[in-house]
Amino acid sequence: MTTVLRYAAFTTTPVGGNPAGVVPDASGLTDEQQLAIAAGLGYSETAFLTPDPQGRPGHFTVRYFAPTREVPFCGHATVAAAIAIAERSAPGELVFATAAGPVPVTVAADRDGVLRATLTSVEPRVLEVDPADVQEALAALDWRADELDPTLPPRIAYAGARHLVLAAATRERLARLDYDFDRLAALMTARDLITLQLVWRASATEFHVRDPFPVGGVVEDPATGAAAAAFGAYLRELGEAPATAELLLHQGEDLGRPGVLGVGLRAGDPRVRVSGAAVRLPDPQCGPAGGAHAG
Template sequence: MTTVLRYAAFTTDPAGGNKAGVVPDATGLTDQRMLAIAAELGYSETAFLIADPSAGERTYRVRYFAPTLEVPFCGHATIAAAVAVADATGPGELVFETGAGTVPVVVAADGDGVLRATLTSVEPHVLEIGEADVAQALALLGWQADELDPTLPPRVAYAGARHLVLAARSRERLAELSYDFDGLAAFMTERELITLQLVWRESATVFHVRDPFPVGGVVEDPATGAAAAAFGAYLRELGEVGETAELTLHQGADLGSPGLLSVELRAGDPRVRVSGAGVRLPE
């Protein structure tokens, strides 16, 4: 009997954040079985863990499945899985060997006993995207070019998975999300994009974000740690933040499932750290 746990990441409230499945011991599960479990749960991703003591204590091989496909890395399921491990074995340092590379995670309890996990991304990069591709993405979203924030140009950002960053000029534009599901899924599949990172800048370090995820069979991801890491790298690449910075991302409020993501950049380290709380869902 396969044990499947359910967690919410980037929240302390089970009603908020982004839900993820966690299979703490996926030893012997086939790809088809993992995909079936993820589809049955219906969450944007489920993390499947296999302990690898030969690689070090508290080291796990981790695979991530959305309802329709496997993805190389998922931030919110990493947070959820790390908190699940900490619930079972105590806080501390973990190592997740993912399809994108090695992701260290640290779990600590705050003064109220809430478990919070911090992942360190693989090395990110940021790429330009052609005007024709941007125009096609906007058409599929139903956005107009003049609704974009000209100070935050479109880019493809990677920190374990590829995300197209598009910045809205207004919070109202971000709040209204209705898009061509099949068309956007095909567009993203052709370009190996996992989500679109749609953002609106409230201040220099505070952003509101939304992430359509049609390639995974999900209309929208409520809190996206992988995209948050990629977005931190994007802002640094553009010079919008310093080499050292702390960012706050609000996500999920438009879905009635608010989450809070903290992003940290450190001078001398190209990797990006993403932190958030996690809580187990009631059975």
């Protein structure tokens, strides 16, 4: 029988953060079976781990499935999986072999004894975006161009998965999210986007973010580690964050599932670090609660 664990990532309370499924040993599961498990859970992603074929301690192959598709990388399910491993064995160093590349993860207890996982992204990149695609995304969101923050221009950012970054000029604009699901999904599918990273800058180091995820069958992802890593690279590329910085992203507040994501930049290392806690969810109460879902 396949063991399926349930965690909420980027939170220390079960009512916050982003729920994820974790399958500690997916050996022998077919693609169809993994997708069926992910769809049955209804969370934005489930991580499926397979022990390293060479038997190296702390090394796992990891695949990530949303309810409707596989995705190359998922940050919140990585944090959930790493803490699940640490709780079943011990904190320490892990390496996840993902479709996007190897992702080192460190799990350690903070001074309050809370386990926190820090993943190190694959090498990121930030790309220009076609203005026509920006216009189509804004139309699907029902946002106006003059509601964007001109100091944070649209870009496509990648740190394991592709995200379109759009910055709202006000917190109120970010809070009002009611978009055309099918229209946005069509654009994102055509441009190989996993989420939109919608942001509002509260200060130089603190941001509020939201992430529509229609290509995964989810209206909105409550806490998105892959997008957080991509956003850190975006800020550094545009000179909006120093080479070494610690940033805080607040996500999920507008969904009633508040979470906090730490984003670390280090001079001389292009990769981005994303940190957060995770908490085990009680099995009987964990139906499709990972965010707003389609259908």
